[in-house]
Amino acid sequence: MTPGELLDTGVLAVVLALLCVVTLALLARERRTTRRLRTQQVPPTSPRSDPARQRRAAIVVNPSKFTGLDEDALRRRQAYVAAVFRSHGWDDPLWLETTPTEHGQRQAREAVAAGVEVVVAAGGDGTVRAVGEGLAGTSTPMALLPAGTANLLARNLDVPHTDLAAALDLVFSARDQRVDVGWLEVDRSGRDAEPERHLFLVMAGLGFDAAMMAGVEDRLKARLGYGAYVVSGARALWGPQAKVQISVDGGAPAAARTRAVIVGNCGKLTRQLVLMPDAEIDDGFLDAVVLSPRGGIGWGEVAWAIATRDRRGQRRVQHLRGRRFEVRSGEPQEVELDGDPIGPAHRITLSVEPGVLLVRCPPLHTPEGP
Structure with a gap:
C-alpha cells in the first residue's frame, strides 16, 4: 500500500469516526429532548376527568x-349559586x-338517575x-335551600332559612344525617279501598290546624309572610269540636272531642x-297532640301548655306516642301535611318509616359533655 493510499485510508477512517461520533451525539441529544418533553407534557383533560370536578349537585327549584x-334577578341568583359550587371544585349544578x-x-328521581352527589330542594315545605319522597330509600342525600313561608323542616334541622349563603355552605360542610319519614294515608269517604298515600317530614293531622292552613290566602301570605297563618288561625279558632276515635299501634280506639289531632x-x-317537645x-x-279546648279560656290553657311545655294536669292538651296512628271522624275534617291543606277526610292513618332518608344538615343532637 502506497503512502497516498494509507493517507486516503486514514482520512476515510477519521471521517467515518467523526460521522459516528456526530450521529451518536445527535441521537443522545434527541433522546434527552424527548425525555424532557415527556416529563413536561401534561396530558389534555376534560373538565370531568378531575375527580373533584366530577362532583355535581342537582337543584330542584320551585319557580x-x-x-x-x-x-334578571333570577339569572343573577342562579349564577351566584353556580359560582359557589364552582368555587368548591364542583361542576355547575343540574x-x-x-x-x-x-x-x-x-x-328528584331524575337527579338520582343522573348520578348527582346531593339533591338540593329549593322551595317551600311542599317542594x-x-x-324527600323521591329520595326516600336511596343513598342520595337531600339538602335544603329554604324559600317558603314556614320552612318547617329547615327550622327543625337548624338549617338557615333567611340566609342563602349560610344554607349553601351546609351543602359542602355538613354531614349526611339519616332521618325517619312519616306516611299519611287519607281515606276521604271512610270506606276507600285504596286510600291516598303521602309522605310527610314534619307534621300531619286533621282539624283546626288544617282548617287554619286551608284558610291562608296566597295574597295575604305574600304580604304578611308567617303572620298570614296567625290571621287565618284567628278565623278558625271558634269552630266546633269534632268527635273522633284515635287508635295507637293497633290498640283499642279511644273516643275524644277535639279541635285538632296533630301527629x-x-x-x-x-x-x-x-x-311536641319529645319528638x-x-x-x-311519631308523637301526637290532641287539642281539646272549649272557648277562649280553653284556648288560653292550650297556649300556656304549648308555650311552657308543661303537661302536668293538662286536660286540653293530650300527648301520645307510637309508630302508627289511626284517626276516624264522624264528620269530614280538613287534613294537612307539612303545612299544606289537602282537603277533608273521614279517616287518616299515619305511620313512621325509620331512617330511610338522608339529609345534609347540622348534627341532629348536641354532643353530651363529659
Missing part, C-alpha cells in the same frame, strides 16, 4: 317561590324546575316533602314554639 324576582303537576318527586315526625314550629326526627316514633 313559584321566586315570583317576586324579575328575570337545575330541575317543578311544575304545577310535578312537585319534585320526578325531578321539600316532594323531593309529628318532629315537633318544632318556630325556634321558641315547640308543639325526634330519627327516633323511629
Whole structure:
C-alpha cells in the first residue's frame, strides 16, 4: 500500500469516526429532548376527568317561590349559586324546575338517575316533602335551600332559612344525617279501598290546624309572610269540636272531642314554639297532640301548655306516642301535611318509616359533655 493510499485510508477512517461520533451525539441529544418533553407534557383533560370536578349537585327549584324576582334577578341568583359550587371544585349544578303537576318527586328521581352527589330542594315545605319522597330509600342525600313561608323542616334541622349563603355552605360542610319519614294515608269517604298515600317530614293531622292552613290566602301570605297563618288561625279558632276515635299501634280506639289531632315526625314550629317537645326526627316514633279546648279560656290553657311545655294536669292538651296512628271522624275534617291543606277526610292513618332518608344538615343532637 502506497503512502497516498494509507493517507486516503486514514482520512476515510477519521471521517467515518467523526460521522459516528456526530450521529451518536445527535441521537443522545434527541433522546434527552424527548425525555424532557415527556416529563413536561401534561396530558389534555376534560373538565370531568378531575375527580373533584366530577362532583355535581342537582337543584330542584320551585319557580313559584321566586315570583317576586324579575328575570334578571333570577339569572343573577342562579349564577351566584353556580359560582359557589364552582368555587368548591364542583361542576355547575343540574337545575330541575317543578311544575304545577310535578312537585319534585320526578325531578328528584331524575337527579338520582343522573348520578348527582346531593339533591338540593329549593322551595317551600311542599317542594321539600316532594323531593324527600323521591329520595326516600336511596343513598342520595337531600339538602335544603329554604324559600317558603314556614320552612318547617329547615327550622327543625337548624338549617338557615333567611340566609342563602349560610344554607349553601351546609351543602359542602355538613354531614349526611339519616332521618325517619312519616306516611299519611287519607281515606276521604271512610270506606276507600285504596286510600291516598303521602309522605310527610314534619307534621300531619286533621282539624283546626288544617282548617287554619286551608284558610291562608296566597295574597295575604305574600304580604304578611308567617303572620298570614296567625290571621287565618284567628278565623278558625271558634269552630266546633269534632268527635273522633284515635287508635295507637293497633290498640283499642279511644273516643275524644277535639279541635285538632296533630301527629309529628318532629315537633318544632318556630325556634321558641315547640308543639311536641319529645319528638325526634330519627327516633323511629311519631308523637301526637290532641287539642281539646272549649272557648277562649280553653284556648288560653292550650297556649300556656304549648308555650311552657308543661303537661302536668293538662286536660286540653293530650300527648301520645307510637309508630302508627289511626284517626276516624264522624264528620269530614280538613287534613294537612307539612303545612299544606289537602282537603277533608273521614279517616287518616299515619305511620313512621325509620331512617330511610338522608339529609345534609347540622348534627341532629348536641354532643353530651363529659
